[in-house]
Amino acid sequence: MSFELSAEHQAFRHAVRDFAEGEVAPHVAAWDKAHHFPVDVVQKMGDMGLFGLTAPEELGGSGGDFTSLCVAIEELGRVDQSIGITLEAGVGLGINPILTFGTEEQKQRWLPDLVAGRRLAGFGLTEPGAGSDAGATRTRAELDGDAWVVNGAKQFITNSGSEITSLVTVTARTGTDDRGRPEISAIMVPAGTPGFTAEAPYDKLGWHISDTHPLTLQDVRVPADHLLGDRGRGYAQFLATLDDGRIAIAALAVGCVQACLDLCVEYAGQRTTFGKPIGAKQGVAFQVADLAVMAEVGRTMTYRAAAMKDAGAPVKELKQAASIAKLYTSEAAVTATRIATQVFGGYGFMEEYPVARFYRDAKILEIGEGTSEVQRMLIARGLGLPVE
Template sequence: MSDYLATGALPDEYQQLAKTVADFAKTVVAPVAAEHDANHTFPYEVVAGMADMGLFGLPFPEEYGGMGGDYFALCLALEELGKVDQSVAITLEAGVSLGAMPIYRFGNEAQKEEWLPQLTSGKSLAAFGLTEPGAGSDAGGTKTTAKFDSGEWIINGNKQFITNSGTDITKLVTVTAVTGVKDGGKKEISTILVPTTTPGFTAEPAYNKVGWNASDTHPLTFADVRVPEENLLGERGRGYANFLRILDEGRIAISALSVGAAQGCVDESIKYAKEREAFGRPIGHNQAIAFKIARMEARAHVARTAYYDAAALMLSGKPFKKQASIAKLISSEAAMDNARDATQIHGGYGFMNEYAVARHYRDSKILEIGEGTTEVQLMLIAREAGL
């Protein structure tokens, strides 16, 4: 994949994957996107289709039910889905990079064998329980607790804005919780696997959101939730550090989704500019419109190059934290800027929810917030630059 940056051509297997997902997005996702968005319904039939295609198993080994691909393959799929429906794309992104990936990265063999085949098949979903009412960008402010007693973890606390946490196929939530105090008084934060059928676990009513209306998002409550000792994921006290690694990877995936959104706005605007006539000719013949679309295309291209670069570093085993933050910063802003410009190009029609650009306008804002805000990315980039 890294050869792309030098040659401009993706290997055949990546090109074929992108084409297959693009066809699926056009024929299966697009026809129902507006309805699910309007009704705030989870697209179970679309998710089932993605599961049948093996998309939830893309970056995982075949021994765990995966497709034997890599993280870049996931990113290509997210980009194609993001062009059409961000809700569907974030369902896949969260299901893989936030749901299954922590178990693959940090789980023991028993945990992998129990959970990964379910998750890589797409028949079940897992969620990533990090954010709390008082701990968003400052994840170290975690207040949820897990006390160890008689061979069990007893969990109490709340999480919020958790994707894929309340669907009919959600089977697991990985939770960050304070499990003690380290030397110096700092919180010891660990990660614990909580099956959704565990007594005391509640997915509260879904949020009424500005966008991503077909994505499942809930606050969660843990009231004396008891799980066995072996549900500890990874080393005790390493939960925060491990989740930071997951977020670094996830930022590349969110960048890919954002690029898809940015490119989708370009594609819709080009189509509209060729069809819509004003003053006797297509509006695309007007330099003001043509130049606006040209800038939109440039934003999408630069953002795509950024996430390709970050993914190449990650897959080669090189440091990629700064590049992931750069990609996330550039691509999320490109998505929001392109959504605004696309809405303007469409005029009154761009303000109608049945148009894809209207959904992108509502959906894209969260891309500048979720998995690390714009301000957090700037902080991380500055820190990596030595400031």
């Protein structure tokens, strides 16, 4: 299997890079400082077709491949991680569950605006007491006539409270199965539904530009036909969604590593001490060389997994490749930002330099869409070990 980027992918990479450098880079420091979510830029991303990369043409998409989505996420993430995660979550967690599990009516109702980037959707899995242990979901939904009544809370939900958010798909207990275990289903909750509240946005360490809220659901009543997929299959559906999301997060992490490499190469060539550029000193040069290795290895792992996804690789093999890519690249990103901050010295500790923003943004990559500990557990299981 070849996972080299095609000429079309390379041309697309340059187009997204031009967009990121022209529309995002000049403003990102101010947006980050103000915790501003730039709706206009998100919608320009929609106009460019970025939210519709994996959607079929009949729904307004381009019918492209998953690799193209990873290219777009990497290039946006190379300029700003928050903008990259907005696309990743908008497609991987907002659009793809509906595209994969939705009825034709649900697709026709929700996807055209989402695919066009006019609206956003969120993915409500995590709760105050159910993160890595997502099966411990406490949110409940009871069928009352022709409607679901949902009660519970979600946290750390991306794209869930912006002015263009159209819905959040949430997991909820809808009963028990024949073995007495919780039956978890997925239900689409439109924004603005009475009882559905996106609470005040989080004051986060990083990803300041990303829209992230805790959610409260109090007697939220939605039509019965807002069930997504089969009743009782919500947990399995979301786990499948996360498998793809891990590859996309790896692409975001590669963008972070590449940004650190680019910034360090430029700075180390210009900054002088004792009459020489600091890049002439092995102590700095070797660290920058390590960044190049991280970027190359991480990109290879990520696009190999993306190519497997596009080729329809067996689920077990794809899950393993996704976890390996996500684990390596996310931890590499954290290391890369530490190295970049060290190369920049005191300037790296100043918010006016982008390495400080990347340093803050990187840590969540080891946590979101499956922590590093979860990835190691999944990889060990894939090797046949009886990990609990």
